[in-house]
Amino acid sequence: MDFTITFLKYYWVGIQFTSPVLSALVVFIALLGYFVGRLEGWSRIDTFYYSCITATTVGYGDFPPRRNRSKLFAILIAFSGLLLTGIIVAIGLNALTYTFKNTDRAKNYLNKRELLYNVVDDGSATNKKESNDGE
Numbered sequence: 001m002d003f004t005i006t007f008l009k010y011y012w013v014g015i016q017f018t019s020p021v022l023s024a025l026v027v028f029i030a031l032l033g034y035f036v037g038r039l040e041g042w043s044r045i046d047t048f049y050y051s052c053i054t055a056t057t058v059g060y061g062d063f064p065p066r067r068n069r070s071k072l073f074a075i076l077i078a079f080s081g082l083l084l085t086g087i088i089v090a091i092g093l094n095a096l097t098y099t100f101k102n103t104d105r106a107k108n109y110l111n112k113r114e115l116l117y118n119v120v121d122d123g124s125a126t127n128k129k130e131s132n133d134g135e
Contacts, residue, residue, distance in 0.1 A: 003103050010095035018087060025084040029055045032077045036070045055081025 015022070029051055037047025042063065050063045054077045065071050 003099060003105050006103050007095055007099040010098045011092060014091035014095055015088075018091060022084065022087060025080050025087075029077050029080050029084070032073045032080070036065055036073045036077075039067050039070045039073075040065060051077060054078055055084065057081060 030048075033047050033051025033054070036042075036050065037044070040063075042050065046063060053060055053063075054074055057078055059078075065074050
């Protein structure tokens with residue numbers, strides 16, 4: 001349980017640290033979606049739905065933009081969504097790395113795994129259990 005709590009703490013710190021960038025991207029996506037919705041004559045809920053679906057690059061195709069300017073905005077929304085997702089994933093990976101380095105349970109797991117494998121002089125790894133069975 002302490003592994004999960006430690007991970008969530010590091011993840012939350014990462015989210016807080018990057019919150020200005022994440023917030024700016026969310027606002028940018030929302031504004032572009034608003035402009036697309038106004039150009040296309042969609043309702044607010046349809047506009048919000050379109051922004052979320054386009055930003056996550058799901059793109060069901062149920063609200064395709066018809067105007068060229070809307071299509072350009074859709075491309076910007078998709079790239080911004082990719083950037084937003086990439087930052088969030090990077091924060092998660094960074095938190096996971098710190099958690100593995102700083103949690104006793106993870107250190108014990110890595111030590112046990114290290115004991116199972118013996119690095120041979122040529123650099124290949126062999127399982128100690130397999131190498132001891134032949135002796």
